Amino acid sequence: MWFDFSSGNRNKVITVALLGTSTRNYHNGEDLGSNSPNLSVVIFSDNTFSGQLPAWLCSGFHLQELTVNSNNFRGKVPDCLRNCSKSIKVRLDRNQFSGNISQAFVFHPNLIFVSLDRNQFSGEISPSWGECSSLCKLQLNGNRLSGSIPVELGKLSHLQVLELDSNELTGAIPDELGNLSKLYRLNLSRNHLMGEIPPSFGNMGKLQFLDLSINNLTGKITEELGGCVNLLSLNLGNNGLSGEIPYELENLKDLQYLLDLSANSLSGQIPQNLDKLQSLENLNLSHNHLSGEIPETLSNMISLRLVDLSYNDLNGTIPHGRFQQGLYVGNHGLCGNATGLPPCSTSSNNGKSHDKDRRIIVGVVVPVICLLFLAAFTIVIVICWLRKTKKHDEEIITSETDVSECWIFEREGRFTFGQIVEATEDFNERYCIGKGGFGSVYKAVLQAGQVVAVKRINITECTDVPQINKWSFENEIQALTEVRHRNIIKLYGFCSRQGSMYLVYDYFERGSLGKVLYSKEGAKEMSWGQRVKIVQGLAHALAYLHHDSTPPIVHRDISINNILLDSDFEPRLSDFGTARQLSLDTSNWTTVAGSYGYMAPELAFTKRATEKCDVYSYGVVALEVMMGKHPGELLRSLSLSVDDSYLLGENVLDQQLSPPTGQLAKDVVVVIRVALACTSSMPESRPTMRLVAQHLGWNTGLIG
Numbered sequence: 001m002w003f004d005f006s007s008g009n010r011n012k013v014i015t016v017a018l019l020g021t022s023t024r025n026y027h028n029g030e031d032l033g034s035n036s037p038n039l040s041v042v043i044f045s046d047n048t049f050s051g052q053l054p055a056w057l058c059s060g061f062h063l064q065e066l067t068v069n070s071n072n073f074r075g076k077v078p079d080c081l082r083n084c085s086k087s088i089k090v091r092l093d094r095n096q097f098s099g100n101i102s103q104a105f106v107f108h109p110n111l112i113f114v115s116l117d118r119n120q121f122s123g124e125i126s127p128s129w130g131e132c133s134s135l136c137k138l139q140l141n142g143n144r145l146s147g148s149i150p151v152e153l154g155k156l157s158h159l160q161v162l163e164l165d166s167n168e169l170t171g172a173i174p175d176e177l178g179n180l181s182k183l184y185r186l187n188l189s190r191n192h193l194m195g196e197i198p199p200s201f202g203n204m205g206k207l208q209f210l211d212l213s214i215n216n217l218t219g220k221i222t223e224e225l226g227g228c229v230n231l232l233s234l235n236l237g238n239n240g241l242s243g244e245i246p247y248e249l250e251n252l253k254d255l256q257y258l259l260d261l262s263a264n265s266l267s268g269q270i271p272q273n274l275d276k277l278q279s280l281e282n283l284n285l286s287h288n289h290l291s292g293e294i295p296e297t298l299s300n301m302i303s304l305r306l307v308d309l310s311y312n313d314l315n316g317t318i319p320h321g322r323f324q325q326g327l328y329v330g331n332h333g334l335c336g337n338a339t340g341l342p343p344c345s346t347s348s349n350n351g352k353s354h355d356k357d358r359r360i361i362v363g364v365v366v367p368v369i370c371l372l373f374l375a376a377f378t379i380v381i382v383i384c385w386l387r388k389t390k391k392h393d394e395e396i397i398t399s400e401t402d403v404s405e406c407w408i409f410e411r412e413g414r415f416t417f418g419q420i421v422e423a424t425e426d427f428n429e430r431y432c433i434g435k436g437g438f439g440s441v442y443k444a445v446l447q448a449g450q451v452v453a454v455k456r457i458n459i460t461e462c463t464d465v466p467q468i469n470k471w472s473f474e475n476e477i478q479a480l481t482e483v484r485h486r487n488i489i490k491l492y493g494f495c496s497r498q499g500s501m502y503l504v505y506d507y508f509e510r511g512s513l514g515k516v517l518y519s520k521e522g523a524k525e526m527s528w529g530q531r532v533k534i535v536q537g538l539a540h541a542l543a544y545l546h547h548d549s550t551p552p553i554v555h556r557d558i559s560i561n562n563i564l565l566d567s568d569f570e571p572r573l574s575d576f577g578t579a580r581q582l583s584l585d586t587s588n589w590t591t592v593a594g595s596y597g598y599m600a601p602e603l604a605f606t607k608r609a610t611e612k613c614d615v616y617s618y619g620v621v622a623l624e625v626m627m628g629k630h631p632g633e634l635l636r637s638l639s640l641s642v643d644d645s646y647l648l649g650e651n652v653l654d655q656q657l658s659p660p661t662g663q664l665a666k667d668v669v670v671v672i673r674v675a676l677a678c679t680s681s682m683p684e685s686r687p688t689m690r691l692v693a694q695h696l697g698w699n700t701g702l703i704g
Helices: 079-083 127-131 151-155 175-179 199-203 223-227 247-251 272-276 296-300 321-325 352-390 402-412 417-423 467-480 513-517 520-525 528-548 611-627 662-678 689-699
Strands: 002-009 012-019 041-043 065-067 072-075 089-091 096-100 113-115 120-124 137-139 144-146 161-163 170-172 185-187 192-195 209-211 216-220 233-235 240-243 258-260 265-268 282-284 289-293 306-308 313-317 333-335 432-436 439-445 451-458 491-497 500-506 563-565 571-573
Touching: 089 689, 127 151, 151 175, 175 199, 199 223, 223 247, 247 272, 272 296, 417 439, 417 500, 513 520, 513 563, 513 611, 528 563, 528 571, 528 611, 528 662, 528 689, 611 662, 611 689, 662 689
Parallel strands: 012 041, 041 065, 065 089, 072 096, 089 113, 096 120, 113 137, 120 144, 137 161, 161 185, 170 192, 185 209, 192 216, 209 233, 216 240, 233 258, 240 265, 258 282, 265 289, 282 306, 289 313, 313 333
Antiparallel strands: 002 012, 432 439, 439 451, 451 500, 491 500, 563 571
């Protein structure tokens, strides 16, 4: 339970918060605040309250925030809410509210955050939403809304999130939506929208998630979408789109989670340049009329996990690599080593003459390959024998050779381990940029200009990786190469050699959060808004590891030195040298790992690393970012009951910056209160990282 009941005056209740109590016997809150005309904040989220909302909620017309999401409230929204002109945030989502949405709501310019999704509202979306000039987030998805999307939504210049999916909307997508220059999430899927994709969408340079799937859209995929260079996910599936896949999609180099163009009427060949999408994990072009061969260049798409090209008119041989694990059923001209496809050597689709040529090639090439393989194998055996003879006392980590251990970089990455050795002159000390308890970090500038950071861990001396568990440790590191999140540093791969494990990461010039925070220039450059963004980004990263990874991953060593910053102060959680994947069927007892001053107090007694240990460390880091110093003894004296004015005072906040004001001051207070909840001495009282990430997203000016 996370409970908050606060007041600016002992006789004037202004805030009522009751989160996650899972109780049914609260009588809808009639005994709280009914005689408090100054009530400004009401939070009843994540409970099982039912019935209708009480009419007193806005009786004094001072209500600024109403958050009652994730309950079982029914019926119409109280009429008094229409008169709350001071409202900033309204969350009614995930209930069973009904009625005409236009009649239930009055539109005020102060509104910043409105979430009415997953209810039973009906009616049309009012053009009056365009009057909410401060609106940053509008979620009306999952209702029974009809009619067209009003063009007035294009006036919302501050809008960052617009979700209208899963309704019964009709008509064309307004071209005016392209004016939303700050929008980063747009979801119009699962409606009955018609017409073409507006070319103006190419103007939304900050857009990261675009979903127009399951509609009745027609025409070509506009080439202007190539201007959405920050897209992480693009879903245009299940429409009536035609024409060829535009080459301009190669500009979407950040596309990571999804490219779905399935179930349309696309024709022509698959563009050769799709291999430029090096971060893409899921590619779905199925159920179209694509023809020709699959470009061999697509085998360079090293991040792909799922490929679905089924039910097209493709022919030829499928590429090597991840494409051999794809879905290709319904393409009668394809052959290759994939489920449902005939071997190319026995396929008759290309004619008898091609079969004859193929047999000749096989008869010549196969013996040559066998001879080369035998020669290579002999060379490897000789090298291993010489090495063993020369260094008979050297411990070899596994029974495999170094060649096989380092092969992962040639298979998974765009560089080999040999190139890294060459770039660092075999890890010369002058390339070392940092040292820690588990190893040293080196900077490697590769021939192609790519810069990576390489962490060397001496496994033979690392108490956290016992000799008997080296194979398990390598499997864990291999699993971490599959982690993909914007706030988690990318781990390209690893290699073990001569008693050491080498982990290869992205390189960031700013370095660690600790380096920036404790340098005078860096601390002053890191504004309050950037500090809030850092804390929020770190929360999203940990929520992903704890709740969206299978199995869950506990970091175990979160500190300001294990968080890197890019040029825009976007945080990247790093240093998984001590991380372990949590198996749900084990006790997770292990040696204590972590940085002094950040470890949860229970680790001293239990030595059991859990997600709640990460939550504690996160809270310490969040406080340190706001204070400009380690909280130290203040962890004992600060509590959730402290006044906001004290939290914004010189005893708490970093004095190198001017005190925050306005919305920034509110954001900073939210961060500090969340951090204090995370550093509770009792693990069961700490919130989960998912709840932390959601709370920061809902209660700060930065929409997460």
